[in-house]
Amino acid sequence: MSERAAERRPSEGRRGPPVPDGGFGWAVCLASMWTNGTIFGLLNTSGVLFVSLLESFPGSDAFQTAWVGSTAIGVTFFCSTLASVLTDQFGCRPTAIAGGVVAFVGMLSSSAVTHLQQLYLTYGVLVGLGSSLAYTPSLVILGHYFQKRMGLVNGLVTFGSSLFTMVLPIVLKFMLRKIGLFPTFRVLSGLVATLVLCGCVYTPLIEKQRPRAVGDGTAPVNDRKRTFVEKIKKHLNLGIWRNRRYVIWAIGVPFALFGYFVPYVHIVNYVRHVMPRANGAALVTYMGAASGVGRLVFGKVSDFACVNRIMLQQLSFLMIGIVTTLLPVLRHYYALVCAVLVLGIFDGCFVALIGPIAFDLVGPEDASQAIGFLLGLASVPLTVGPPLAGWIYDYTGSYNAAFFYSGAPPIIGTCILFLVSLGRFSAEENVEKQFPFLTEESAPFHEKIFVTDEGPICWRFQPQNKCTTCVTNEHYRIYTVGQPNLHHTHRRTHQHTDRVHMASSSKLQESQKDKKNRIKSMFDSGTQVT
Structure with a gap:
């Protein structure tokens, strides 16, 4: 292996049993793929639910309605830091199972709401929290079972969300037309319940070393408080913030994500107004299919030692930004199809590289919280972006400005990430x-x-x-x-x-x-x- 390749594979110094790179790891990979598919399949098809919510709650506007799916997206990422700490403390399996239970309760409760604002809590907070607790362990557990094939496995796992994004718009549109919005939520609660089964598969290979308790538990109150604070500091790994390359990455990626989910949430409603006879839900399916291809292809490509994963992620952000700004000028349906295909391919590239880059920058033992911190920071732009685009649409009566502004942050984020690559070998x-x-x-x-x-x-x-x-x-x-x-x-x-x-x-x-x-x-x- 070349020196550069060795430098980029930090898991060589890990403690614990040898990495199997196969065997039962493929069952873990399949469970993780199903988890990613369920969670992000639902989040990516928010645009289909968005139109149905507008029809089911006539008094709401685009800005208010967009907060339902956007809150779920934001909470999913915002709670990733909590999920990573719980994963480090209790393990991948208990955390993922708890997440599946919480998400199931939230989705089932969504079928009984009577006001749009209630969905902010049931669908937005509960489903988002449960998704976060289930999602983070699904990435962390992969580092226990795979090393040489990490890029390929991450591509396969993230392909699950693309597969579900391809199928769910068609299924949701059919169910919404046949049985309505609230019975659809009850059906989706059954899908979310499968996250519990997936969590049962996550058997860790790297056991955490926990210190033994000393004493009889009668320490003074001040000592107990100090011990509690020390435990928080211990489990909240702030040491990774001394890694300057990680800090730059954790700043650049969230900034680039301000406009990331805008096409997923608003493309269906955009087509509904610009091309009333066109099938807007199909565009989400095409985007999901292309994203799946991108995750598999770029996941494999990123395993080659000659490939710089940071620069590959920069390319994905650059293309996402350019294509998003071009959406308003594409007035033909097939031009939009081509645009969403490009969006999907480079969306898959970005997603497939999150786990491998985190492992590259901080190593396998710190990757859990590195991913958690990153996704927690990303929650703000992912939450604010779609409602802000909806507010611009309500204010201007057009999606032109919304898409223009949504395309700028990914391009700026690309420039920020150059600081990570330029400082790579200097020292x-x-x-x-x-x-x-x-x-x-x-x-x-x-x-x-x-x-x-x-x-x-x-x-x-x-x-x-x-x-x-x-x-x-x-x-x-x-x-x-x-x-x-x-x-x-x-x-x-x-x-x-x-x-x-x-x-x-x-x-x-x-x-x-x-x-x-x-x-x-x-x-x-x-x-x-x-």
């Missing part, structure tokens, strides 16, 4: 130019020791437990060891043997040339500095 290449003798083979225990302007650095190839002096960069852990106290904490936490370390701050005053020569001689002689 590593600079070190290798300064110290060509510090190769992977010359450093014991998979370490490299080198000197920077800030002081000596220890570069480990295998990730260990977290440390207050660590900064995550790809799957390496970079430790500053110039200060004796911090270095002592670092060594006690990680319990690794250091071949070369700097324990005296006075030695940091010597010239860079002397540092290079001394470190080289230490490697040659095997001397350890204390």
Whole structure:
């Protein structure tokens, strides 16, 4: 495997049993695919329900009605951080089962509402919360069973939402016409109940190490409060926010998603007004089919070592933004079909890369909360985008401005993500130019020791437990060891043997040339500095 490919596959340093890359993992993959299909099939077909809600509640306008599906979308992503913490604490299986139960209750309750605003709670909050609790474990569990085929498996899993998005518009349109809106909600509650069965399949391979309880539980109240706060800090992994590349990614992606769901929610109503005789629901089906193709193709493509996954995601946002801005000028139905096909393909590209990029940036053990934080941040634009487009439509009487404004954020988000790619190799290449003798083979225990302007650095190839002096960069852990106290904490936490370390701050005053020569001689002689 090339050096770049090795750098991008952080799961090599994971603890636990070997990754099977198959076997029972395919059953897990199938359950995860069904979960993704059920959740996002319903969210992506909000446009079909949107038209039926307008007809069932005549006093509501597009802005009010759009909040039903938009709230469900927003809560699904907003609660992803909570879902990731619960997944880390209790495991993938209990969290996913609880999510299926909550979503079932919410969908069944939606069939008994009498006012549109009640759907904000039943469909928006409860279904959204349950979907979030079921969705996050379905991504995290994949890292337990797959490593070499991670991109392909994520493509297969996310293909489930495309498959359901292809079928559900046709089924929903038929049921809404035959039995009406509220009986349709009862049928959908049966579909949502299958999330419980899918959660039962998620058998984790990486067990969490939980400390044993000490004492008889009679600690002072202040100690208990402090312990509770420490537990929250422990389970809420804030360390990933010291990873600058992840921070940039977590800012750029949510910004690009302001207009992401607007076509899904409003395309049916748009066609209904512009082309009354055309089948707007079919466009959602075409979009879902194209998205499925995109997830499979780009999921496989992203596994190649020569492919930069960040840049591939940038391409998807750029195309989504351009096509969304062009929707108002396409006045022929078949032109719209071509547009939604392009939207679907690159939508599939974006979705299929979320999991693999998170694993690339923070590693498998931190990927759960990395995905959770990202989706939590994405909840705001995903919630606000469709209602804002509906408000623009109510105000102007046309979808032209709504689609124009919705296409701008993905293009701007593309530019933001350039900061992730440009900073990829700068630090590593600079070190290798300064110290060509510090190769992977010359450093014991998979370490490299080198000197920077800030002081000596220890570069480990295998990730260990977290440390207050660590900064995550790809799957390496970079430790500053110039200060004796911090270095002592670092060594006690990680319990690794250091071949070369700097324990005296006075030695940091010597010239860079002397540092290079001394470190080289230490490697040659095997001397350890204390």
